[in-house]
Amino acid sequence: MSQPPSSNSKTIVLPLLLAALLGGGVAAGVTAFIVDDSGGDTHTTTVIRQPAISSQGANSKRSNAAEGLTAADIYQRYAPGVAFVRSEITEQTQNPFDPFGGTQRSESTGSGFVIDAGGDILTNNHVIDGATPGSITVQLADKKTVKATVVGKDPSTDLALLKVDPEGLALKPLPLGSSKDVHVGDPTIAIGNPFGLDRTLTTGVVSALQRQIQAPNGFAIKDVIQTDAAINPGNSGGPLIDSAGRVIGINSQIETGGGSGQGNVGIGFAVPIDTAKSILENLKKGETVQRAYLGITSLTVDGQLDALNLPVNHGALVQTVEPNSPADIAGLKAGDLQATLSGSSSNDTVVLGGDIITKVDGKAITTSDQLSQLVTNHKPGDKVKIEIVRKKETKTLTVTLGKRPPALQTG
Template identity: 60%
Template sequence: MSKRLIVPVAVASALLGGFLAAAAVALLHVGEHTTTKTVVQQAPLAAQADGRVRTGGAMTARDLYKRDSPGVVFVRADVVQQAQPSPFDFGMPQTQQGTATGSGFVIDKAGNILTNAHVVDGAVKVTVQLADKQVVDAKVVGKDVSSDLALLRIDPDGLNLRPLELGSAKDVQVGDPVIAIGNPFGLDRTLTTGVVSALQRRISAPDGQGISNVIQTDAAINPGNSGGPLIDAAGRVIGINSQIETGGSGNGSIGIGFAVPIDTAKQILPQLKQDGTVHRAYLGVSSLTIDGSLSALGLPTKTGVLVQTVQAGSPAAKAGLHAGGQSAEIGGTELVLGGDIIEAVDGKPVTSSDDLSALISGHKPGDEVKLGIVRGGKRQTLTTKLASRPAATEVG
C-alpha cells in the first residue's frame, strides 16, 4: 500500500552541500536557469449569479488569466537553516543555506503581497518577480505559521501593481469552477483549471496546528504553487494554494490540492500589518473526540471531547479542568480515561476536538469563556480567562 503524504507546495534548491531548505517538504530541485514559459488552458467557466462577471456571458480561463495574472508574483527566499548536529562538527554550530521559491499575489497598491509562511521560513532575503519581469526586494512584514500565511511588502514607487480582488469562500460550493495561477517547478505564469472538489477540509500547519475550512480542488497544484491564488469564475481570490496530497507516489499533483480560505487571511491581515504576528487565544488542553469508536468505554455522554492532558499553569488548569490518569488502547489508539468531558464553550456545542479548537480560536487572549463539562456523570460549568497561545504548542 502506498503511503499518503500531504506536503507544502514550495520548491527548494540547494546552494551548499546538497541541503534542501526545511520550508520545502516537496524535495524537488529547480535550477536558476530553468526555462520559463506561460501555460494557459482555455476553458469556459460558469458565470456567477450576481452578474459581476461580464455582460453577455461567462469569463473563460483566458479572460481570467489576462485579468488576474499581472497580480501574481514569483517569490524567492534565501534561507538559512540550522543544520542537524554531526559528530564531526566538534561542538561548533553549523548552518546551511538554500533557496525556496513559491508564489504570491498583490493585494493592494501599497505593495502588500500575500504568500505562504513556509515559503519564507528562515528567510534572510526575499525578492519577488513581477509580471513585467522586474525583480524587487521584499520585506517580511508579518508571518503566522499557525495558518501558514505571510505578508510581504515591496516599495510601490514606479511599479505598475495590479492588486487582485479578494472574495470569500463562505458561499463557495462543491463543483464551482476555479483557476490557480502560480509558478510550479519554476515555470512562471502557469495557469491550471478545475473545480472545488470538497469543502471544510482540515490540514496541518507547519507548527502542527490545524487549519480549518480548507478548500479542496482538482486544479493542478505542484511545488512552486505555494502562496498563489485560487480564483473563482468572477476573478476573485477565494483561497491561497498551500498543500497537495501526493498519495505517496511522488511530489507532483494527483488532483488533490488544498487552499487556505481567503477569509482566514482577511481576518488576520490587520494583526500582521500592525504587529507582524497573530495573537491567538489558548485554553491549554489536548482532547479526544468522543464518537462511536469509544462506545465500549461506557462514557456518560455520546458527544463532546475527552480531556487527555492539561498544561500546567494554563487557563484550563486555572479553571480546574481535570485530565484522566488511566491509560487504555482502543482500536490501536492510545488514550487516557477518567478526565473531564467538554460539551460546550459559551453554550455552543462541542462535538469534536476540531470544534473545541475553532471555538477557542474564535476568541482573543483575555476573553472569559464558560466551559460546559461532564465530570463523574454530572454536568457543571467552569469559567476561565483565555491566554495567548505559546509558540509551537500542540494543544488548544
C-alpha cells in the same frame, strides 16, 4: 504535548475514528499528508473531516455578472499580478568534524499575489520563513526583480504579507472574493510557479470544503478549500481563483499519497481567502495576531462512542492537557485508559477516562470542533465557565484563556 501512558495502563480495541482538536485550534487525525514547503523541509498535516456537499450544487445561479470568464480571460487579466517569490535560507548544520557546526545556504521559491496598488503581496509564511534578512525578492510579469520586505506574518494560518516599492512598477492587484460563496464542483484556477516555472496556470474544481490542515507550527487551519487543480512545490502562496476571476484561497499544501512530495496527485489545499481577510489589517500593521488558547486535545462524543457507556451522549472528551496551560491551571483532567482504534492503518489511539466538556458559558458542546471555535471566538484573558462531567459527577470550572503559543509543544 501528550504524556505517554503509564506502564500499568490498559489497552482496548474499538472501531472508532479519531478526530481530536486542541482547544484553540490544533487538530490530530488519521490521514497524514505532506506540506508543499518550497524551502525543502517537510511537515505533516491531516484531514479529519468529510467533504461538505453543497445543497445548491455547482450549477446554482449566481448574481455576480462577472461569472463565466474563461481560463484564458482570467490568465490574461490576472497572471501579471502573480509574483515569483525567492529568498535565501541559512540553516545551521551539524558537522561531526566541526564542534562549532556550520551553515548551509539554500534558496526558497514560491508564489504570491498583489492585493493592492500600494505594493502589498500576500503569500505563505513557509515560503519566506527563515529567510536571511534582505534576501527576499519578487519577480513580476515584466521580469523585473525587486526587493521585498516582510510586513507581517501569521504562522498559525501560514500567511505572510510582503511589500515592494510600487514606484515604477505596473502592479496588477487581484480582486479578493469570498470563500463563503464557494461550492463543491465550482471551477478553480491556480496560477503560480511550480518547480520554478513562472506563472503556470492549472485548472480544476473545488473537490471538497471544510477541510482542516496543519500549519508548520502545529496549529490547525480550518475551513480549507480542497481542489484537484494541479498544485506542486512552488505553487505555495499563489492564488486559487474562481470563474469570476476572484481569489478564493491561497494555495498552501498538497497531498502526496505517501510519496516523497515531489509531484501532484490531484489533491491540493488552499487557505480560504476569508481567513486572510480577517487578519489582513493586523498583517499590514505588523501586529501579532493574538488568539485565545485553552491547551487541550479532545474527541467528539457521539454515537461512535456508545459502546463505552459514557455518562453523557454529547460533548468533547479530553485527550491531553498541556502542562501549565490555562486548562491545566483550571484543573481539567485527561484520562489514562488507552484505546487502540481498529480500522486505522496507522494504529491510532484514543485516551479514555478524562473529563467530558459539555458546556462553555452555558452553550452545549456537541463536537470538538465547536469547542475549538468557541475558544477561538474569545480573546486572551477572557474568563469562561466550562461545565464538565468527571466520573458521572458534573462540575463547573472557570478558565482564564491564555495566548496561543508560537508553536505547538510536542515534547
